[in-house]
Amino acid sequence: TQLLEQSPQFLSIQEGENLTVYCNSSSVFSSLQWYRQEPGEGPVLLVTVVTGGEVKKLKRLTFQFGDARKDSSLHITAAQPGDTGLYLCAGASAGSNYKLTFGKGTLLTVNP
Amino acid sequence: GAGVSQSPSNKVTEKGKDVELRCDPISGHTALYWYRQSLGQGLEFLIYFQGNSAPDKSGLPSDRFSAERTGGSVSTLTIQRTQQEDSAVYLCASSTDQGNNSPLHFGNGTRLTVT
Numbered sequence: 001t002q003l004l005e006q007s008p009q010f011l012s013i014q015e016g017e018n019l020t021v022y023c024n025s026s027s028v029f030s031s032l033q034w035y036r037q038e039p040g041e042g043p044v045l046l047v048t049v050v051t052g053g054e055v056k057k058l059k060r061l062t063f064q065f066g067d068a069r070k071d072s073s074l075h076i077t078a079a080q081p082g083d084t085g086l087y088l089c090a091g092a093s094a095g096s097n098y099k100l101t102f103g104k105g106t107l108l109t110v111n112p
Numbered sequence: 113g114a115g116v117s118q119s120p121s122n123k124v125t126e127k128g129k130d131v132e133l134r135c136d137p138i139s140g141h142t143a144l145y146w147y148r149q150s151l152g153q154g155l156e157f158l159i160y161f162q163g164n165s166a167p168d169k170s171g172l173p174s175d176r177f178s179a180e181r182t183g184g185s186v187s188t189l190t191i192q193r194t195q196q197e198d199s200a201v202y203l204c205a206s207s208t209d210q211g212n213n214s215p216l217h218f219g220n221g222t223r224l225t226v227t
Contacts, residue, residue: 004154033215042116042203042218043155088154098143099168100216102154 003027004091006103013079014111021074021087021106029091032065032072033100037086079110114138116219118204124225125194133189133222137206144187145207145216146179150200158202161187194226 005024013019023032031050035043047056049065049072056063060083062075072089086107090100117136125131137144146158157171161181172178176194181187191198201223205216 041220042205043216044218045215048215090155096168098145098160098162099157099171100155102147102156104152104154 004089004101004103006087006089006106008106009104010107010109012109012111015080016078017110019076019079019108021076021108022071023073023089023103024071025091026070027091027093028069029101030069030094030097031092032069033090033092034063034072034074035088035090037088037105038084043086043088076108079108081110081112084108084110116204116206116217118202118219118222120222121220122223122225124227127196127226128193130190130192131194131224133191133202133204133224135187135189135204135219137185137187137204138217139185141206141208141217142184143207143214144181145205146187146189147203147205148200149203149221155203158189191224194224196226199224199226 007022031048033048034046036046037043047063049063052067052069054065060077064073086105088102088105090102092100119134123131142163144161147155148158149155159179160168176192179189201221203218203221205218207214207216
């Protein structure tokens with residue numbers, strides 16, 4: 001069974017601070033997706049990374065896929081209250097690329 | 113355009129009753145997924161439909177759970193003889209399923225509470 005461990009589980013910071021969220025596994029994934037979920041809503045895709053070592057930027061968010069495609073990180077610069085939410089990573093394996101394995105998520109709270 | 117629609121948004125039922133959850137995917141999306149999200153847990157894969165192919169039911173936790181997709185569009189997830197451990201948010205998602213980069217578009221879920 002593939003597992004994705006996310007850390008930290010909870011993160012509460014002040015507006016303007018930087019933060020990094022980690023997603024780790026002992027398994028290799030063919031691709032990895034990051035989602036953000038707000039209360040009462042479904043997850044919304046932020047980014048997909050496919051190539052080992054790949055870095056993608058989305059405004060103040062920077063996503064990195066590990067060289068071995070076993071881990072990923074999400075870095076947020078100058079966090080804002082609107083960044084508050086549950087951040088989920090999800091990996092797809094080559095054998096069944098439709099069956100995503102999700103981490104338990106990092107609940108981020110950005111205080112004004 | 114319209115996103116994935118799920119109904120009801122909330123469902124409270126007594127232990128032992130059957131429930132049906134409905135999902136209307138985005139028009140034109142051939143792939144449909146059901147996931148379960150329990151408190152403090154990640155999303156748990158339940159079932160996957162792709163076109164006319166046999167669904168992947170490998171994630172269904174017991175034979176009390178079943179799902180169907182009629183006409184390649186609307187899907188219903190049925191839970192028979194509900195138990196308290198079935199309480200969770202049931203999320204439906206659809207995608208164009210063009211390989212592993214196809215983003216999943218999720219509905220807002222049905223929050224099921226079994227009393």
